[in-house]
Amino acid sequence: MTTGVVLARIGSTYRVHTGAVEVTAVLRGKLKHRDDDRVVAGDVVELELHADGRATISAVRPRRSVLARRAAGERSPRAQPIAANVDQVVVVASARSPEPSPRMLDRFLVIAAANRIPAVLVLNKIDLDRSARDALQRRYGPAGYHVLGTSVTQAEGLVALRDLLRGRESVLAGQSGVGKSSLLNALDPGLNLRIGEISEKWDTGKHTTRAALVVPVATGGYVVDTPGLREVGTWGIDPERLAVYFAEFQPFLDQCRFDNCRHLAEPGCAVRQAAERGAFDPDRLVSYQRIYEEVSVPSWSSDRRRGR
Ligand SMILES: Nc1nc2c(ncn2[C@@H]2O[C@H](COP(=O)(O)OP(=O)(O)O)[C@@H](O)[C@H]2O)c(=O)[nH]1
Numbered sequence: 672m673t674t675g676v677v678l679a680r681i682g683s684t685y686r687v688h689t690g691a692v693e694v695t696a697v698l699r700g701k702l703k704h705r706d707d708d709r710v711v712a713g714d715v716v717e718l719e720l721h722a723d724g725r726a727t728i729s730a731v732r733p734r735r736s737v738l739a740r741r742a743a744g745e746r747s748p749r750a751q752p753i754a755a756n757v758d759q760v761v762v763v764a765s766a767r768s769p770e771p772s773p774r775m776l777d778r779f780l781v782i783a784a785a786n787r788i789p790a791v792l793v794l795n796k797i798d799l800d801r802s803a804r805d806a807l808q809r810r811y812g813p814a815g816y817h818v819l820g821t822s823v824t825q826a827e828g829l830v831a832l833r834d835l836l837r838g839r840e841s842v843l844a845g846q847s848g849v850g851k852s853s854l855l856n857a858l859d860p861g862l863n864l865r866i867g868e869i870s871e872k873w874d875t876g877k878h879t880t881r882a883a884l885v886v887p888v889a890t891g892g893y894v895v896d897t898p899g900l901r902e903v904g905t906w907g908i909d910p911e912r913l914a915v916y917f918a919e920f921q922p923f924l925d926q927c928r929f930d931n932c933r934h935l936a937e938p939g940c941a942v943r944q945a946a947e948r949g950a951f952d953p954d955r956l957v958s959y960q961r962i963y964e965e966v967s968v969p970s971w972s973s974d975r976r977r978g979r
């Protein structure tokens with residue numbers, strides 16, 4: 672028996688990477704009649720390889736993690752898996768052009784944490800501003816995140832990036848133009864990803880039908896090309912759990928005067944006091960409050976706000 676990783680679904684067939692080769696496989700009848708979401712990119716599957724080159728997926732291994740988007744259900748929205756077995760989210764920003772957007776980075780980190788997927792930060796284009804990595808590390812260090820500085824043009828940090836990706840399945844998240852495609856091409860020129868591609872800018876989460884693709888990287892590991900973490904979004908995040916996703920708040924959470932403190936405007940809030948005395952970057956609390964607002968509105972009104 673052979674196992675492989677599902678790279679993509681094309682109609683009723685799946686492209687599966689076995690480590691050695693790529694095969695096109697169909698689901699065995701028994702699996703076919705289940706849920707449409709039964710097999711997604713990133714799934715580890717058991718294959719029967721036939722003499723004529725065809726392959727059949729006979730079983731799906733239990734998932735280590737699932738990234739899901741919100742899909743319209745008959746009564747209430749349901750989770751529609753878009754990628755399985757994501758091991759880490761690599762949040763990419765750049766030192767300049769564009770400058771890091773802390774609000775966006777915090778949002779990606781919260782989405783990763785809420786999906787129980789570890790995250791790391793990569794700051795690319797450090798050739799344009801040598802001090803930018805330290806500034807970002809100061810913001811995220813207290814939460815336990817490591818910031819890896821890279822430069823494609825100066826070939827810096829690329830060995831560390833290769834090691835970070837190797838043996839894992841990673842989602843690269845980050846604003847358009849920060850250098851995600853450039854970094855992947857630098858590791859694996861065979862990927863031949865387009866640089867300066869603007870289509871991502873239109874990735875507003877509206878084209879809900881695009882499926883995820885998983886791409887093997889020559890230096891080891893898999894990178895998931897999702898419709899965007901943006902599409903996974905913050906839906907389903909319990910506002911009462913949000914503070915837990917800001918790891919640096921942790922030591923203060925049980926010191927607030929009120930047990931049900933939301934860390935917004937309540938008197939005696941230990942998290943706000945910690946922010947004020949600089950125990951962590953107070954701007955992280957601003958991000959928390961923004962996301963809190965977003966996740967505490969009823970879903971029907973957030974749908975309407977997004978214009979769906
Ligand atoms: N100075 C500098 N420019 C870079 C670096 N990496 C990428 N770029 C440039 O940034 C632009 C956007 O890169 P791209 O890989 O398409 O970004 P993506 O949208 O995140 O995939 C291109 O013009 C790249 O040449 C870098 O390390 N330093």
Ligand SMILES: [Mg+2]
Nearest residue numbers: 851852865868
């Ligand atoms: Mg790109």
Ligand SMILES: [Zn+2]
Nearest residue numbers: 927932934940
């Ligand atoms: Zn509080």
